[in-house]
Amino acid sequence: MSNRYYILALFFITSISTHTQELLTTDKAIALALEHNYGIKIAKNTVEVADNNKSVLNSGYLPSLTGIAGASIDRQNAEGQLADGNVRTAEGAETRRYNASINLNYTLFDGLGRLYNYKRLKEQYQLSELEARETIENTILQLFSIYYTIAQLSENSKVLEETIRASKNRLIRAKYQFDYGQNTKLDVLNAEVDINNDSISLINIKQQLKVTKRDLNVVLGNHLSDNFELDKDVNFLIQLDKSELLQKTMGNNVSLLQADQNIYISQFGIKTNKAQLLPTVGLVGSYGWNESSNNSPLAFVIQNTNSGVSAGLNLTWNLFDGGSTLTRVKNSKINFETLKLQREQLQIDIERSFNNAWDDYQNKLHIYKVQEDNISTSQNNFDRTNEKFKLGQTTSIEFRQAQLNLLNAELGKNQAIYQAKIAELEVLRLSGELLNIDI
Structure with a gap:
């Protein structure tokens, strides 16, 4: 091999390695979010504070010296x-x-006041863990919403690039046909306008892609390189059972668990106030x-x-304090009843949200399947129209319509598959299974 060709080959290999993109899988994205997301870090600090508060050093059981x-x-x-x-x-x-x-x-x-306060602090720690779990679930859902938006934009970008290539071939044919007097200048101008429109759409998508990638990097604590590619494969958990998930929702939804924990903690508030009546x-x-x-x-x-x-x-012994302690006891009992009512209302809201999320998931999954069938039909229509266009048996307007039908079908399919996956993740979040299932 001559030196000239060796240098060109070396430059080509170097260029490929320079532009190698980092592959960001869903598992890696979750790991980065759990480690570097600032909201999750703050939630973990809150749990640590609650852990310190439930220590015996903060219980009042130890003497002061x-x-x-x-x-x-x-x-x-x-x-x-x-x-x-x-x-x-x-x-x-x-x-x-x-x-x-x-x-x-x-x-x-002290009338068992410190005992109830000590137990309350322990339950407060459990509540802080549930709040941290809620933060993690919401962050993961936000992560995948952005993740699949990037995947959709990336796929849309490829579709538009393929559309532009077809439009450029059409322009070349239109110019040849014009040169040989087989069509008018109007066909050439129409082809150029369509290329420009497709190019503008591609530019907009690429800009949206850059912005959305930055949004994802923020969720991951700014620990991604600027040059990364996503794993765009989507697997649906088709074995999901509605009745089973609804049962899990009623028993494991993080909002309901927090409501139960608040009710349990409020009972210690009643006992602590009663303890102030004793010496x-x-x-x-x-x-x-x-x-x-x-x-x-x-x-x-x-x-x-x-x-x-x-x-x-x-x-x-505070024999009489004007009735303020009795008032606090009464109010703490009312607060306990209020929390139970709020829990009942929350359960109804959660059940409604689950049913809505499930129907939305099934609807979007059905739309995705319809769009897949539409892709096959639109592709077949475009291929036939393209062959006829090459033979001069169809007009440029008919070619463009077939091309747009295929483009819209492919864009619709890309939107449908990722929206269906996000809808599925929302169902898992409501049922409390988002962190327990391999996405």
């Missing part, structure tokens, strides 16, 4: 008269005092050390030091 220390110096002038009438004076007499103590405070009984018994204890020194000639004791331990119990 405080240390106190102090020192002071007094300098004074003093004068005193003794019993024999003599007068003594002390100028600049200095008194030094030092103290230190360790104090223990522990609540032995509080506390244990206190301390160990202290004190020292003072006085160099005044008037002082009876020059230095004094003492230390010791003290302990005791205290009882606090």
Whole structure:
């Protein structure tokens, strides 16, 4: 091989490797979202905070231990008269005092308020996990909505490129026919106009593709390269059973689970408010050390030091607080009933949403199957029209109509398949199965 051809071959191989696109599969997209999506990261931090809150360190069951220390110096002038009438004076007499103590405070009984609060914090942690799951489910659904939009735009781009190639061949034939006097200039101009229109459509789609790819990158935490390609294959879970999924929806829908958790937590609110009607018994204890020194000639004791331990119990009982505690108990009971009513309403809404989502899924799946059949018919019609057009047996207008019919069928099929998949994912989200099934 000559040097010239070797250099050209090397350049060609380098060009191919430079433009190699990264393949982004659905599994990889989910993994990137779970790791880098900011909404999911924030939700995980919220769960971590709730985990810290349910710790025994935040329960009130542990005693408080405080240390106190102090020192002071007094300098004074003093004068005193003794019993024999003599007068003594002390100028600049200095008194030094030092103290230190360790104090223990522990609540032995508070009407079981801290017990209910501790249980409430544990259930609050479970609620935060459900909220994080909801964030993840919504993010995954958003991810695939954008993902399949990119796939649809990519397929539409290929369809339009193929349409433009057919239009260019038509233009070449129209020019030859015009040169040989077989048609008028109008056929050439029509062909050029159709190419321009198809080119504008392709430009718009490519621009939409760039924008949508940026949207996907935002969902994935901006961890994608600018040059990537998607796995456009779509597999439908045709084994889905409506009655089974509806049953799962009633038992595993994340919104219903959150409603149940809020009802359970509100019960602890009632008990905590009732606990404030009971007395509080506390244990206190301390160990202290004190020292003072006085160099005044008037002082009876020059230095004094003492230390010791003290302990005791205290009882606090708010016998009447104007009725505010009773009011809180009543309101917490009303709030409990309100949450149950909201849960019942939510269940009706969820069931309606599921039925609507299921019907939408079945409708779009049917449309996709119809569009697939339409593709076959439109392709057959275009092929026959194209052959007749080459033989001069049909007009350019009829050729263009057949071409548009095929283009619309292919674009419709691309839209139908990805919309049907998104509708299927919405059904899975409502039933709580989105994170449990291999998409």
